[in-house]
Amino acid sequence: MSVLVTGAAGFVGSHVSIALKKRGDGVVGIDNFNNYYDPSLKKARKNLLNLQNVYLIEGDINDVHMLAKLFDIVAFTHVMHLAAQAGVRYAMENPKSYVHSNIAGLVTLLEACKNTNPQPAIVWASSSSVYGLNEKVPFSESDRTDQPASLYAATKKAGEEITHTYNHIYGLSITGLRFFTVYGPWGRPDMAYFSFTRNILQGKPITVYRGKNRVDLARDFTYIDDIVKGCVGSLDTAGKSTGSGGKKRGPAMFRIFNLGNTSPVTVPMMVAMLEKHLKVKAKKHVLDMPGNGDVPFTHANISLAQKELGYKPTTNLQTGLGKFVRWYLSYYGYRQEKSVK
Numbered sequence: 001m002s003v004l005v006t007g008a009a010g011f012v013g014s015h016v017s018i019a020l021k022k023r024g025d026g027v028v029g030i031d032n033f034n035n036y037y038d039p040s041l042k043k044a045r046k047n048l049l050n051l052q053n054v055y056l057i058e059g060d061i062n063d064v065h066m067l068a069k070l071f072d073i074v075a076f077t078h079v080m081h082l083a084a085q086a087g088v089r090y091a092m093e094n095p096k097s098y099v100h101s102n103i104a105g106l107v108t109l110l111e112a113c114k115n116t117n118p119q120p121a122i123v124w125a126s127s128s129s130v131y132g133l134n135e136k137v138p139f140s141e142s143d144r145t146d147q148p149a150s151l152y153a154a155t156k157k158a159g160e161e162i163t164h165t166y167n168h169i170y171g172l173s174i175t176g177l178r179f180f181t182v183y184g185p186w187g188r189p190d191m192a193y194f195s196f197t198r199n200i201l202q203g204k205p206i207t208v209y210r211g212k213n214r215v216d217l218a219r220d221f222t223y224i225d226d227i228v229k230g231c232v233g234s235l236d237t238a239g240k241s242t243g244s245g246g247k248k249r250g251p252a253m254f255r256i257f258n259l260g261n262t263s264p265v266t267v268p269m270m271v272a273m274l275e276k277h278l279k280v281k282a283k284k285h286v287l288d289m290p291g292n293g294d295v296p297f298t299h300a301n302i303s304l305a306q307k308e309l310g311y312k313p314t315t316n317l318q319t320g321l322g323k324f325v326r327w328y329l330s331y332y333g334y335r336q337e338k339s340v341k
């Protein structure tokens with residue numbers, strides 16, 4: 001398999017790239033190293049990829065000419081598309097960055113894939129946030145996804161519709177993966193488990209949001225290694241794209257899967273686990289959830305991914321946070337992080 005991984009200097013992208021390379025696949029990565037969070041962490045992930053001989057191009061998925069050149073040089077069989085503007089609450093601060101990467105960037109990439117012959121099969125990251133205000137639990141792929149609570153969620157939902165049209169018109173093989181709050185070593189500094197760890201170690205307070213009627217918020221936190229297995233399983237089972245020269249020659253596969261853990265944990269419970277691993281008590285400020293795009297809980301039904309991909313998460317939050325904390329302490333020690341959101 002020859003795979004283009006977009007967002008390869010990112011959290012999930014770096015893990016997936018290494019896993020593919022280790023089992024012998026050809027991997028080329030692309031990332032624009034933007035400063036949504038500390039780019040030095042992205043550079044450090046790049047160094048890890050270089051050690052595994054993964055070639056990483058610094059570029060933007062909106063760069064039509066660069067993509068055309070790249071597809072000309074390498075006959076990719078698969079594209080693992082992970083580049084995006086992530087983060088739910090940041091969408092209120094910088095809405096355009098979501099349109100740039102999650103809408104315009106996605107279309108530019110799909111155009112490049114459609115114009116290539118043979119066309120690669122595409123696996124890409126949607127998000128659990130598409131379930132938005134859905135209250136039916138656990139969340140199944142067939143549930144409503146037309147009530148997004150954030151612009152981020154709306155762009156991921158739009159991505160699901162956009163990829164459908166490229167499947168329908170051009171015969172691109174598409175697999176969309178709805179990841180549920182992914183965490184682990186080399187993670188994202190903007191996410192709660194990561195920023196809480198930093199603040200707890202620095203003796204700073206953390207803000208724990210709670211929902212309506214003082215109900216705790218909960219997430220179906222999913223460990224990175226489980227997500228990687230789901231991504232690799234999706235690539236391995238992706239059918240071929242059927243188009244060529246921008247024309248569809250027959251029907252191609254269109255799939256959407258939840259990749260979660262199926263055991264939600266409340267945010268205060270997550271904090272208690274961190275306190276245990278860090279051996280430090282957190283200074284907690286409890287605040288009502290502001291109307292900033294958050295949803296009160298997530299919970300994945302993963303039976304479809306289990307059946308079709310053999311997906312079976314094996315790491316619980318307690319164990320996974322232990323691995324994260326060990327990595328955090330070895331990477332940062334107790335020194336202060338600079339310029340981290």
Ligand SMILES: NC(=O)c1ccc[n+]([C@@H]2O[C@H](COP(=O)([O-])OP(=O)(O)OC[C@H]3O[C@@H](n4cnc5c(N)ncnc54)[C@H](O)[C@@H]3O)[C@@H](O)[C@H]2O)c1
Pocket residue numbers: 006007008009010011012013030031032033034042059060061062081082083084085086087100101105125126127128178179180181182183188
């Ligand atoms: N981590 C999670 O909990 C989670 C949950 C659901 C969905 N997702 C999705 O999974 C994917 C990977 O997320 P992550 O947690 O690794 O985030 P990340 O921010 O660590 O990785 C995304 C990478 O894409 C790069 N990028 C962004 N826009 C780009 C552009 N226009 N051109 C080139 N590169 C660009 C960034 O520099 C970054 O390195 C994203 O699509 C995200 O929306 C993540």
Ligand SMILES: O=C(O)[C@H]1O[C@H](OP(=O)(O)OP(=O)(O)OC[C@H]2O[C@@H](n3ccc(=O)[nH]c3=O)[C@H](O)[C@@H]2O)[C@H](O)[C@@H](O)[C@@H]1O
Pocket residue numbers: 086087088126127128129130179180181182190191192193207208209210217218219267294296
């Ligand atoms: O599963 C997903 O689709 C999404 O998962 C995460 O989004 P989120 O679950 O909101 O993850 P965090 O930002 O780490 O928040 C986790 C929980 O902690 C809470 N939180 C966050 C920040 C904070 O300061 N305090 C606080 O209590 C949030 O309200 C939420 O309930 C990622 O950030 C998104 O990119 C991704 O798309």
